Amino acid sequence: DGPGVSAWLHGCEAKAPLERVFANAGVSTGEETASNVRTTFETNIGGMLNTVLPALEIFRKRRTGGRQILLTASIAGYGPLAACPSYSASKSAVKTWALALRGHCRREGIRISAICPGFVRSRITDRNTCPMPFFMEADKATRIILRRADKDVGLIAFPWPMRLATWFLSILPFRLNEAFNRLLPAKASKAQQAQVGPQELGSPE
Template structure:
């Protein structure tokens, strides 16, 4: 497959998205189909929702390859990624699969089993995705990998400590990998959304300021990836606020969070 024309136009010919059945994943699949990507490779673990996304993107003119897979099965995930990388040569891989947990309505705390499940999806599977697709990109001398973090990576929220920590790990990992791979022609970008309409977002406790639609978020993400921005973080007011919370003293940032309705 010749992907030169796609790279020159700024529209990747072949895009692989994990977690393609979630709010952002589904919107990204639609966004790239509308933009003119010829092949979409979509992973999910809900067959009905995966077929729904496939139908939408096929209707927009894209060729769609689906994979029903739980990313917690790291061996199966890696084997599939290595195989699909050699068969389809994805230009862009978006590691989007993620889950969230919280401390509960009475703030009783996160269960240990839930913490382990979250770390498997949000950290280990993201790292495994990079390792699965990177060898083929290195061999070709080009490619792009986008890792979905969160504005919660700037400063952990008391209701979602494990989620915040997992997204901080993804942020730091992505930034380090970007620098390490720059000379090899492989671009790495970190995506840090704020609150985006999705079931996962609605299930989160606490206020949700500056809530964006998934469609709006996907447009901003695609434009940021096209420009190869190191960090695609939005919306601006929330990004600035969470960044400032990260750099001031924790006692002060904790006070601000409580005043905003987060935590006890």
């Protein structure tokens, strides 16, 4: 809801100047059906635009104060992942746009950062059936994000072992990257997910 988000942000600004805006829109689907792929791109990119564009408009109009926008991408955005094509591609777009926007907005005094977390407790990870190395609770991830946001870190990627691994994969020759992708387990379909109980999925009680 682009107009709705814009109206809400402008309403918040009217009550008290916005200092920091988090653009956090993300869904992940198991099956790469045409409908699911469209939903993933429309939410992960379109939803991000619905927040970032009005925030930029507000900050450019005001020109003063601590103006910061943080876009939530993902560690999955570091490269093509055959296990989740539309998710990794959409998050890669968010990451690239955020980092490009950071340089573009620097002269205006607007600070932009890309947040690239690994597996963090959320509604998405609660339904994951694939391995989730270096899984992190949401409160710990929040502390990391806020600490680095305070320092105006442009690329907030964590945990570091996942960041190192995905960075390494991103610089591999394509054939090696492709060979590695063949080894990754595919995400479960909705039918497969329904057969797995909440405790097995790691859902909080």
